[in-house]
Amino acid sequence: MEIVGKSVPRVDALSKAKGKAIYVDDLEFPGMLYAGVKRSPHPHARIKKIDLSKLKKYSDVYALTYEDIPGKNLVPLIFEDWPVLAPGINKFNGEAVALVAAPRKDIVEDLLEEIDVEYEPLPAVFDPIESMNGRVKIYGENNIFTTHRIERGDIESAFKEADVVIENVYKTPYQEHAYLETQGMIAVPTPEGGMDVYGTMQCPFYVQKAVAEVLGIGLNKVRVIQTETGGGFGGKEDVPSLVAAQAALLAFISGKPVKLIYKREEDIISMSKRHPGIIKYRTAAKKDGTIVGVDVEYIIDAGAYATLSPVVLWRGTVHAAGPYKIPNVKVISHAVATNKVPCGAFRGFGSPQVLFAAELQMNMVAESLGIDPATLREKNLVKEGDEMPFGEVVRNSVGAVDTLKKAVSISNFSEKYKAYKNQGGEKRRGIGIATIFYGVGLGAGGKKLARAGAFVQVTEDGKVQFAVGTTEMGQGMKTALTQIVAEEMGVDYSDVQILPVDTSRVPDSGPTVASRATVMSGNALIEAIKPIKKKLKKIASSIVDADDEEIEFRKGKVYVKGKERASFKDVVKVAYEKREHLASQGYYVSPETSWEDGKGGKAYMVYSWSTKIAEVEVDMLTGEVTVLRIISVHDIGKAINPQMAEGQIEGGAAQGIGYALMEEIIMEEGKILNQNFSTYIIPTVKDVPEIIPIIIERPFEKGPYGAKGFGEQPLMGIAPAIANAIQNATGVFIKELPITPERLYEALVREGKIKPWSER
Amino acid sequence: MERKIKFILNGKEVEILTDPTRTLLEVLREDFKLKGAKEGCGKGECGACTVLLDGKPIPSCITLIGQIEGREVLTVEGIAKEGSPLFEAFKEEGAIQCGFCTPGFIVSAHALLMRKADATEEEIKEAISGNLCRCTGYVKIVKAIKRAGELYGAKKST
Numbered sequence: 001m002e003i004v005g006k007s008v009p010r011v012d013a014l015s016k017a018k019g020k021a022i023y024v025d026d027l028e029f030p031g032m033l034y035a036g037v038k039r040s041p042h043p044h045a046r047i048k049k050i051d052l053s054k055l056k057k058y059s060d061v062y063a064l065t066y067e068d069i070p071g072k073n074l075v076p077l078i079f080e081d082w083p084v085l086a087p088g089i090n091k092f093n094g095e096a097v098a099l100v101a102a103p104r105k106d107i108v109e110d111l112l113e114e115i116d117v118e119y120e121p122l123p124a125v126f127d128p129i130e131s132m133n134g135r136v137k138i139y140g141e142n143n144i145f146t147t148h149r150i151e152r153g154d155i156e157s158a159f160k161e162a163d164v165v166i167e168n169v170y171k172t173p174y175q176e177h178a179y180l181e182t183q184g185m186i187a188v189p190t191p192e193g194g195m196d197v198y199g200t201m202q203c204p205f206y207v208q209k210a211v212a213e214v215l216g217i218g219l220n221k222v223r224v225i226q227t228e229t230g231g232g233f234g235g236k237e238d239v240p241s242l243v244a245a246q247a248a249l250l251a252f253i254s255g256k257p258v259k260l261i262y263k264r265e266e267d268i269i270s271m272s273k274r275h276p277g278i279i280k281y282r283t284a285a286k287k288d289g290t291i292v293g294v295d296v297e298y299i300i301d302a303g304a305y306a307t308l309s310p311v312v313l314w315r316g317t318v319h320a321a322g323p324y325k326i327p328n329v330k331v332i333s334h335a336v337a338t339n340k341v342p343c344g345a346f347r348g349f350g351s352p353q354v355l356f357a358a359e360l361q362m363n364m365v366a367e368s369l370g371i372d373p374a375t376l377r378e379k380n381l382v383k384e385g386d387e388m389p390f391g392e393v394v395r396n397s398v399g400a401v402d403t404l405k406k407a408v409s410i411s412n413f414s415e416k417y418k419a420y421k422n423q424g425g426e427k428r429r430g431i432g433i434a435t436i437f438y439g440v441g442l443g444a445g446g447k448k449l450a451r452a453g454a455f456v457q458v459t460e461d462g463k464v465q466f467a468v469g470t471t472e473m474g475q476g477m478k479t480a481l482t483q484i485v486a487e488e489m490g491v492d493y494s495d496v497q498i499l500p501v502d503t504s505r506v507p508d509s510g511p512t513v514a515s516r517a518t519v520m521s522g523n524a525l526i527e528a529i530k531p532i533k534k535k536l537k538k539i540a541s542s543i544v545d546a547d548d549e550e551i552e553f554r555k556g557k558v559y560v561k562g563k564e565r566a567s568f569k570d571v572v573k574v575a576y577e578k579r580e581h582l583a584s585q586g587y588y589v590s591p592e593t594s595w596e597d598g599k600g601g602k603a604y605m606v607y608s609w610s611t612k613i614a615e616v617e618v619d620m621l622t623g624e625v626t627v628l629r630i631i632s633v634h635d636i637g638k639a640i641n642p643q644m645a646e647g648q649i650e651g652g653a654a655q656g657i658g659y660a661l662m663e664e665i666i667m668e669e670g671k672i673l674n675q676n677f678s679t680y681i682i683p684t685v686k687d688v689p690e691i692i693p694i695i696i697e698r699p700f701e702k703g704p705y706g707a708k709g710f711g712e713q714p715l716m717g718i719a720p721a722i723a724n725a726i727q728n729a730t731g732v733f734i735k736e737l738p739i740t741p742e743r744l745y746e747a748l749v750r751e752g753k754i755k756p757w758s759e760r
Numbered sequence: 761m762e763r764k765i766k767f768i769l770n771g772k773e774v775e776i777l778t779d780p781t782r783t784l785l786e787v788l789r790e791d792f793k794l795k796g797a798k799e800g801c802g803k804g805e806c807g808a809c810t811v812l813l814d815g816k817p818i819p820s821c822i823t824l825i826g827q828i829e830g831r832e833v834l835t836v837e838g839i840a841k842e843g844s845p846l847f848e849a850f851k852e853e854g855a856i857q858c859g860f861c862t863p864g865f866i867v868s869a870h871a872l873l874m875r876k877a878d879a880t881e882e883e884i885k886e887a888i889s890g891n892l893c894r895c896t897g898y899v900k901i902v903k904a905i906k907r908a909g910e911l912y913g914a915k916k917s918t
Contacts, residue, residue: 017859
């Protein structure tokens, strides 16, 4: 292969570096207004009156409430409970109650102050377990949005016959995406009564649906164009629909383009987060290390509206038992409503929380049985032909054990793990391991959306242009797909150009989530290229006088039996002279998946696998943890661009370190107190250790060139690997994240490992 | 209350008539249409708005244009015009993902390499410790700056 599998430079590197790439706030339109959002300061309140009268004295200022919505006051997603503007009642602190737009950016804040809102505060509930008693009604009878279940084998017997049973409760926190570019949209009304929307987003077709719904116009009148997107991580999956609807409403009533860019504080207060999780985990094992049963109860704190919680919960449920062959499995999970910001997608989508618990449980079993944690995992990890804990027999692309063996050998895990136990002294080292897996694509839980379209065109000068419906957000999709097109068509990498993502160019291709873009768009592109290539080969065969099957296009040249005979450009020229149609659409539908609640099924089309090893140093006086090294090994099927894959592994490791050690949302009565980067701490360059990224390839038979997706799993498993390393160093398992110095210090004192400061 | 403010922007003398309490970031982006510097937080905490003021990196989102009278501002666009090995180095090392933070890093790195082309890894990390990146994990950014430094050094000695 000429281009796929090579670390070619990114197609968008220089435009981004030189400040030329166009992000939404860089765009301007003539007559554009600037928008602002009035937000409720109460976690739960009846809105008795919204008084916009003070704004009437300004010409060219527009304001609206839910009563002015021409279409439906609803962001369409899974349930129908998510309003664009609070309809007489608001359910979380920071919820939008009114919108304003003005010709100048600098007066928007003052105008928002001139909107008077009368609230009647209502009782609010912030704890999901308390919420389930239903005293404060947010949704239905008991505030449970969704429940999922798996029950396989005989849990009772498994636990009765076990040699060791480990039972614990784990708690994981909110995580804020902290993409460097905040949410933003520009809505531009079209002369035909439609709306063009430009903005930062992962899912242009979700935005299209939301704008059509809130304006009450046809999808065929809404065009969504993705601007260069400054990070997503799942935080730009569902909520951009809300931001777009807000901008579109103002554009609709004013008849002018409206730009709405969220301030950082506003973004942190009101936009989606990783769900906090409470996991009650019971593991049953035999003394030889065989895991015979797991019994998991998983609760996610969904916030005020369902948004993506039903599917986040489903993925978490499927992943709850880890990548192991366990015959007796019981999982019951709930997504619970609370009067707080609605949670949504974040790298891992419900699985990092439960896998944190699963991987600490494994180390506890290892400790209890006196078995090396890596050995324990190797014994239980699924291999090709084994059955996953939810009933699926995995037959292709199963590199779990490969990743474990590689990580263990490179890190010298087993020797270090033994050596680090029973240390003394103020600074103690530890090594920890975690193995995880990730279902690629939307799976059975998102079947309806599991398709993608593509458009390819060969231009008269022999170059190639293409469009897809999935989006670049930094992960490298533009580049990977350019490589696939160049390889598949047989032209130079530099002769292929991707077009901006525009909903009018390709059919609904679903969201860019679930690590699905390379497989879905890649395969759709390969489909699109087939008929074009067939035509060109036929023409080439007449030019070089050979059979179609003997013709090969490679890097812009035509080869017959290995000999260069013509140029791709010449063939295209002839094709154009013959009026050949060299443009085509492709469409790829995901392989079949299935799921039955309570039983399981073939959950995803393929899985990616990963082992992480973390080495840490713990300061026993202060509780500070320094991560020394992360070894992160991934089976990704095929690395389309190894350097970009490394970039994902390194970035995910840093984000995982943040989740493990320092990122914490502080809330008081449902109000987020830490609203900027000096109080919500994400890793800086000084917090990131040596990271060793390793790629293993066990090709996915249905993936483009064998590739499967893996953008999310670099973050998964980092937190438990670090927590396990801390236990190796100190003897204490910390079952709650983040493991801040305060939390570790308190645990060490509680477990009698150190004296409290007062006694020193 | 507007005021005439004269300063040097990317090597050229410029003059504007504006409210001196507007931020430098806003003036660069809105008045001069230089979109490289970006607002990531509005509080000087993320580094996305970094530009050089008299050769030193500053957060332009909390710097007032009134403070810029008679001084010299260099943005990523100016560095690109001057020509710098940083751009190719970032590209070759795979140090760019979503790109939103990248101009800020390039500006901070440029300031460092102008002072000390052979900066050590520790010195590089110190110089960019005020630039946040959520995508890359910083690994390839540090590599890119080191590589550019080696090229700066080579350029200087020829």
